[in-house]
Amino acid sequence: MDAESADLSTPVLRSERVRGILGLTLVALACGLGAWVFFRGPTPFAIDVWWNQLFVAAPSPVLLTFALTMDAIGGHWVAVYVVPLGGALLLFLVGRRWGALYFLAASVGSAAIVQVLKHTFGRARPEDILVISDHGSFPSGHTANAATVAVVAAVIFPAVWVRIVGVAWVLAMAFSRTYLHAHWLSDTLGGALVGAGMALILAAFFAHLRIRDDDRLAVRRASRRPDATLSGAS
Numbered sequence: 001m002d003a004e005s006a007d008l009s010t011p012v013l014r015s016e017r018v019r020g021i022l023g024l025t026l027v028a029l030a031c032g033l034g035a036w037v038f039f040r041g042p043t044p045f046a047i048d049v050w051w052n053q054l055f056v057a058a059p060s061p062v063l064l065t066f067a068l069t070m071d072a073i074g075g076h077w078v079a080v081y082v083v084p085l086g087g088a089l090l091l092f093l094v095g096r097r098w099g100a101l102y103f104l105a106a107s108v109g110s111a112a113i114v115q116v117l118k119h120t121f122g123r124a125r126p127e128d129i130l131v132i133s134d135h136g137s138f139p140s141g142h143t144a145n146a147a148t149v150a151v152v153a154a155v156i157f158p159a160v161w162v163r164i165v166g167v168a169w170v171l172a173m174a175f176s177r178t179y180l181h182a183h184w185l186s187d188t189l190g191g192a193l194v195g196a197g198m199a200l201i202l203a204a205f206f207a208h209l210r211i212r213d214d215d216r217l218a219v220r221r222a223s224r225r226p227d228a229t230l231s232g233a234s
Helices: 003-008 011-039 046-057 061-074 076-093 097-121 141-156 160-179 185-205 207-223 226-233
Strands: none
Touching: 011 097, 011 185, 011 207, 046 160, 046 185, 061 076, 061 141, 061 160, 076 097, 076 141, 097 141, 097 185, 097 207, 141 160, 141 185, 160 185, 185 207
């Protein structure tokens, strides 16, 4: 067995293959949900109507301000340029060079799949929408962006608090999109599936390169330890 085969048999890379399979499954589920939406016609799901009517019946200035803030942060030029480029720059500066490329690739891949599905299924948005949005309600691009960021962060920094914050971020974005009547609830589910799925697929694709980041940072941390300095001087 050569070195590359040995590497591929390690538990870490086996788990990365599982991530890739899970990511493909999530994207397939998003496509399946979109097909279901398309073939059932213009009538939204009962849960979509119920959820949408909740906010029509109980408007709140505080929640509206929150939702509009999330709309600005999670979409438009902020989501297209600031978040991917800014996030990649931060990762590069902390020594995650391949992690930065992974984040950019996941952001672009997620956005591309969202646009393909939007134009394929062409679902109409709720009639009482409060913001200006592009063509196609399914899936939610804002929620897909949020899920991509959350999963990439959890992959690169696998701490429990990172995962908790990521889940909260995705739920907050999904809530804001439905509060503004920019999307049906099922649109946000589709967006979350696409964003998380693409992030997992590309996590598996970039696995070897991300491990290089981990190894390089481990060596750097070890070289800064006081015991390493003393042993080098002796």
